Amino acid sequence: MNKAADGRQESLLKLENFLCFAIYSTANAVTRAYQPRLAALGLTYPQYLVMVVLWEAENQTVKAIGEKLSLDSGTLTPLLKRLETAGLITRRRDTVDERQVLIALTDDGRDMKQRAEAVPVAIGKAFGCTMPEAKALRSELMQLRDNLVSSINDIK
Amino acid sequence: MNKAADGRQESLLKLENFLCFAIYSTANAVTRAYQPRLAALGLTYPQYLVMVVLWEAENQTVKAIGEKLSLDSGTLTPLLKRLETAGLITRRRDTVDERQVLIALTDDGRDMKQRAEAVPVAIGKAFGCTMPEAKALRSELMQLRDNLVSSINDIK
DNA sequence: GCATATTAAATTGCACACAATTTAATTGTA
DNA sequence: TACAATTAAATTGTGTGCAATTTAATATGC
Numbered sequence: 284m285n286k287a288a289d290g291r292q293e294s295l296l297k298l299e300n301f302l303c304f305a306i307y308s309t310a311n312a313v314t315r316a317y318q319p320r321l322a323a324l325g326l327t328y329p330q331y332l333v334m335v336v337l338w339e340a341e342n343q344t345v346k347a348i349g350e351k352l353s354l355d356s357g358t359l360t361p362l363l364k365r366l367e368t369a370g371l372i373t374r375r376r377d378t379v380d381e382r383q384v385l386i387a388l389t390d391d392g393r394d395m396k397q398r399a400e401a402v403p404v405a406i407g408k409a410f411g412c413t414m415p416e417a418k419a420l421r422s423e424l425m426q427l428r429d430n431l432v433s434s435i436n437d438i439k
Numbered sequence: 440m441n442k443a444a445d446g447r448q449e450s451l452l453k454l455e456n457f458l459c460f461a462i463y464s465t466a467n468a469v470t471r472a473y474q475p476r477l478a479a480l481g482l483t484y485p486q487y488l489v490m491v492v493l494w495e496a497e498n499q500t501v502k503a504i505g506e507k508l509s510l511d512s513g514t515l516t517p518l519l520k521r522l523e524t525a526g527l528i529t530r531r532r533d534t535v536d537e538r539q540v541l542i543a544l545t546d547d548g549r550d551m552k553q554r555a556e557a558v559p560v561a562i563g564k565a566f567g568c569t570m571p572e573a574k575a576l577r578s579e580l581m582q583l584r585d586n587l588v589s590s591i592n593d594i595k
Numbered sequence: 596g597c598a599t600a601t602t603a604a605a606t607t608g609c610a611c612a613c614a615a616t617t618t619a620a621t622t623g624t625a
Numbered sequence: 626t627a628c629a630a631t632t633a634a635a636t637t638g639t640g641t642g643c644a645a646t647t648t649a650a651t652a653t654g655c
Contacts, residue, residue: 302566302580305577336454339452409586435468
């Protein structure tokens, strides 16, 4: 298999065969699809994800948010500062363990949740797949993600 | 559906239910998984994608590369300049239509293809799924991507 | 034939991602 | 109790992505 008529290795370096490109390219499309819907809220897609995490539970550390989103402080620190500047969250050092920074919602940040409800509805329609299809795809991707993460850890 | 025992709307804004987060998060993991494998070639993941496109066909315009990868000149121009600086490609204006810039491989760029063959093999293993699974997932994602793209065009 | 519209790249500005390092606080350990 | 090791954020630097604008060349309509 994977050989052309003349015996050369084929298709391994063909873009159309790349699962990873499908993932990469779809992820970019996701961000672009969210952009006009999130513009009304003044949020970028990663900022929206942070807000979603905080709407589930307030007063989380940067580390806890980072673990849920698989993002490090290099990404989160400036992003959180922007959310703070926008008046949606507060950042304060944990008095018990001063290494940690606790992130909490402001009233504005909490209130935004209602307006944000419309976003996943609109995106769900844009995906154009049924709920069972979406659930199946999601779990397959999460499995794939876990496999990739452990393969990265194996190298280290 | 989607209601908690007390009747509140539930689960719509829960991260674990987000197909889009699964895509976003897996895409980040893909980039991280490629990074150590591409380091030997001195390429980033997007740069690798451009090289893959060029290994399939030389002398493509920036626009043609952009259409295949769904990237615009804002992303490609600086990326291509880095590949040029690295001695892997050449950039020259099309003499027939001077609006266009033609990208071609240098000998070094062409030679890299051989060494790059090992990358998709390693990544394939890291994914930890069978070839039929990968193909099915890829086509589902591409379908989703097309749906998203047309939904974006609908808004405009 | 010429003004207008369209097109292809490049540029500008902003916001991620992430590796690597730094800073400061806490933990563990002899 | 010292002091090395670990941990949590922040910082620094590089490379995307992409919207919006600009520049230059080509196509189109009258």
